[in-house]
Amino acid sequence: NGQYIGGKESAIKECDPWEIPRHHVRVCSILGEGSFGQVWKCEAYNIMGFKGNMVVAVKTLKDNAGERERLDLVQELQVMKSLEPHPHVVKLLGCCSERDPLFVVMEYAKLGKLQSVLRNSRGVNYYTNTHGPSSLTSHELIMFCYQIAKGMDFLSSKGIIHRDLAARNILVTEERTCKISDFGFARDVANSRVYERKSEGRLPIRWMAPESLFDNMYSAKSDVWSFGVLMWEIVTLGSTPYPGVAAADVMKRIRDGYRLDKPQHCRREVYNIMFYCWDKCPDDRPDFAELMCLLDKLLVDET
Numbered sequence: 001n002g003q004y005i006g007g008k009e010s011a012i013k014e015c016d017p018w019e020i021p022r023h024h025v026r027v028c029s030i031l032g033e034g035s036f037g038q039v040w041k042c043e044a045y046n047i048m049g050f051k052g053n054m055v056v057a058v059k060t061l062k063d064n065a066g067e068r069e070r071l072d073l074v075q076e077l078q079v080m081k082s083l084e085p086h087p088h089v090v091k092l093l094g095c096c097s098e099r100d101p102l103f104v105v106m107e108y109a110k111l112g113k114l115q116s117v118l119r120n121s122r123g124v125n126y127y128t129n130t131h132g133p134s135s136l137t138s139h140e141l142i143m144f145c146y147q148i149a150k151g152m153d154f155l156s157s158k159g160i161i162h163r164d165l166a167a168r169n170i171l172v173t174e175e176r177t178c179k180i181s182d183f184g185f186a187r188d189v190a191n192s193r194v195y196e197r198k199s200e201g202r203l204p205i206r207w208m209a210p211e212s213l214f215d216n217m218y219s220a221k222s223d224v225w226s227f228g229v230l231m232w233e234i235v236t237l238g239s240t241p242y243p244g245v246a247a248a249d250v251m252k253r254i255r256d257g258y259r260l261d262k263p264q265h266c267r268r269e270v271y272n273i274m275f276y277c278w279d280k281c282p283d284d285r286p287d288f289a290e291l292m293c294l295l296d297k298l299l300v301d302e303t
């Protein structure tokens with residue numbers, strides 16, 4: 001019962017190879033929405049050389065979105081256009097950008113956000129504090145970390161800083177493969193390596209490195225800090241970091257050298273890796289290539 005959108009559109013300009021005729025995109029259902037954006041499950045017809053219908057995810061802006069949100073989505077599209085395909089980065093399939101509404105057409109990841117996958121895997125008694133069994137094995141959890149490190153190694157090698165790396169921004173496919181998404185904040189900093197944020201929007205405080213929190217400095221190494229927090233989210237099956245602590249107090253604690261505790265069921269070797277990501281000095285943190293090696297070693301030693 002979906003509808004073709006903008007069915008009368010004609011004469012798509014040839015200049016942008018990413019441009020898809022809007023009437024080839026048919027909306028199936030809404031996947032989710034934030035305050036300014038929406039993501040739709042759609043069928044796209046004859047795109048990317050694929051004959052017939054393909055299930056895709058389409059990101060759009062809501063009517064109340066302002067210029068800033070629009071620029072964020074345009075920026076996200078730009079970053080995605082600049083990347084060659086990688087197995088652990090959500091793939092851009094095309095866009096409808098010649099008139100409003102802007103559509104960013106991406107590959108569809110059936111299981112949705114990693115954060116929900118983690119939370120849904122919890123045993124029934126999680127909230128009574130008696131952990132029931134998880135439908136994810138510890139091997140799978142470390143595999144998620146490894147895949148994300150691999151995707152981030154690729155992005156950082158392209159000079160891309162994500163700046164909002166967190167379980168809510170990782171998507172999971174039907175085959176349980178992790179894909180990095182949500183490049184709305186990402187910046188291509190190939191020329192500067194360290195990005196200085198000029199204005200303050202809503203910030204992901206609990207995932208931010210001290211130099212980002214206090215000096216607005218972002219780099220591949222501030223993404224590494226966030227990766228450590230993301231590992232903590234994975235190991236705790238989607239808990240919110242610094243549970244019960246207000247954001248202002250999180251900042252204070254980080255400044256005073258406090259770090260996330262080792263989760264109850266977390267192996268020391270796993271905690272050591274995340275702790276290494278939280279070195280006060282960015283240069284003393286591992287890079288994503290080293291994180292891949294450390295995580296790979298855990299996976300090998302396990303088997």
Ligand code: ACK
Nearest residue numbers: 031032033039057107108109112113116
């Ligand atoms: O957990 P979810 O279903 O996964 O809820 C969110 C929602 O849209 C708002 O972001 C889902 N979503 C976003 N991008 C995609 C995608 N490429 N494939 C499948 N679901 C997606 C996300």
